Amino acid sequence: MAEPTSTTDIWVSGTEAPEVSEWMVAGTDEGAQEMERHETTERSVEQRGSRVVDDWVVDDTIDDDERMIVNMGPQHPSTHGVLRLNIELEGEIVRRVKPIIGYLHTGMEKTAETLTFLQGGTNVTRMDYLAPLHNELCYSLAVERLLGVEIPPRAQAIRILMTELNRVSSHLVATATNGMDIGALSMMMYGFRERELILEFFEKTTGLRMNHNYIRPGGLAADLPDGWEEDVAEILVRIPRAIQDYEDLLKENPIWMGRTQGIGIITADECLAYGVTGPTLRAAGVPWDLRKAQPYSGIEAYDFEVVTGSRGDVYDRYRVRIGEIHQSLRIVEQVADAMPRGDYKTGDRKVSPPPRQRIDESMEALIHHFKIYTEGFKVPAGETYAAIEAPRGELGCYLVSDGSGAPLRMHTRAPSFSNLQALPIMMADSLVADTVACIASLDPVMGDVDR
Amino acid sequence: MARLTAPPQFLTTTLGKAMRWSQQQSMWPATFGLACCAIEMMATGTAHNDLARFGMEVFRASPRQADLMVVAGRVSQKMAPVLRQVYDQMADPKWVISMGACASTGGMFNNYALVQGVDQIVPVDVYVPGCPPGPQSLMHGILTLQDKVMSGELAR
């Protein structure tokens, strides 16, 4: 083991190293906290992980004047939240990148242990806030696998309808911010304009624009509202028209192509080694989509294609997302055409409360209803893993129950978390101006990364 | 001989009022998007809801050029020093809006990781409730702040 390295103090370059006095540390002026000298006591060495040899060894081959380490974030407009990157530059060229995360760590996995299985949905939906319904679906599937309950066909169809619409809205934001970061500001306006259309439908159905807690273990919170057919039909007409706008704007736009083609390349093998999934993997040419490979909620009944790219660059990822919007709308259309009748939640009385009329008639039903919503239902002991294809890749939920009403452990396999490991590979030896293009094309959601 | 016929073109006001009016009308927010609320903040700024109607569409990336910090989302223990530093970097006069349940009180995440209310680290002028607050709520919060600045309650 190497000697414990102490944290470096930060001061403005070119000045003398400051003598840190008490008042400087106490008053939170700019950077004063950073100047605080961290003691490396025996106990904290391991906690801080500072026993590890620093990765940032000085590379002698680089000319000293040219080398510079730039800190980007955590408060930066194009890091999509609170991502922080340490970038080692050699002139204009990025040599090494180190993502630093955790600025949005919310302790959701801890909170999940204090909530019952039914309440858990409110927690997970706030993880990946651009795809809340996917989080809920994944969590619900894991709970249902432990419970072993059957979900009625209508509930499954609505789940697919809602999650595919959610995929569209998520990809719209991804393309919008991708455009904005590279300078196509109109994309931002366009993307959010169409997203609003889907969000209105979500608000009508679930009561909220985001963070719905609509898909729950055992089914759904409510049926689709009256007149949903017209809303979906309008979405199906207006979004493809809007996508045409984007295509006119970007598809053959020389500036856009110049800024994205051949930028941020990652190969299929690298993707697999680093656990990268979703559009990034498909843009590298691997037709891997959990909707096809390991279908869930009856999605295998619908006809759609897996969109792939070939070069694995920023442009391909953008093309894959646009293609996936079209495919998702295709699924939505099929679901809407063949929406089964029936119940929107399971009839299993262990999991779902008795219907409204029964509560008026019978005392037992009232008690049952009360117990389900206060104590929650018990889930048989066991451990399981359910995975679905979220807009950013494989979203998994690892759930352990000890037979009580709350999980012993709930862990989310967050696609953005693993995808972020691809950033140093994509950005190595590229120009510094392409940094934002790479980040945007990866589309990390920090809520998903840090949880 | 031509005579000056136009009516006299001047206004009278007090210096304080003029100052408050100008502060109110060009309040530039700093982007401080943290979590889900940030997406709604972005939605507020874009076409459908159009914050430009209130002279606030210029989201500044640099805190030096901003007057208003919209803390949109949950503030973790790791982020708190950064947030305070950004606040300190903003030039006076400056205001803070705490957007969403998480920024105001920690929201549903009452645990080790979150600062339970951003008012523990920066002074907050307006709290916007909701999880997430819709664009209309945020606009209402911003208009409330503008009213308060104009009335002198929060003028700096």
Add this chain to the structure above:
Amino acid sequence: MSGDGSPGPVDGSDEMLAGLTDAVPSAEADRSVGDDVIRVPAPDLARLAQAARAAGFEMCADITVVDYLRVRRVRFEVVVNLLSLQHNRRLRILVPVTEDDPEVPSLVPVYPGANFLEREAYDMFGIRFTGHPDLTRILMPDDWMGHPLRRDFDVGAVPVQFKASPRVS
């Protein structure tokens, strides 16, 4: 089979699992709610992962830890989730780890993508992955004390404070 997100067709019977348990004799194949799991003692984890990688599990999808405090005698269990794209199947490796010696060989040499996942497991549970290139905290601040997802770490909930609002007449 479908409808609950469980892996689809499983190719061959369990030749693949048998091959893995042959390569690492201390490993035991098992089923858990319809999934394949393999239990293996900590020292053999890296060897099993190598064998799995050779058998076609290209991706390490997830690494996490479960704290069975007061539930089991061996307190921790490291859970490694492998995915094979070519065979379209999943494999979960469960590794019991004691509290006194929370040490597991790192999988970074086999699966580079295990890097962040192991750092998270270290940060949240204090499991040390020997041979990891940069085992530092990833989510919590560097000077944080303790490992928050351990079950004996307090949730840290702050009770609601009601401030007095006196009447003004």
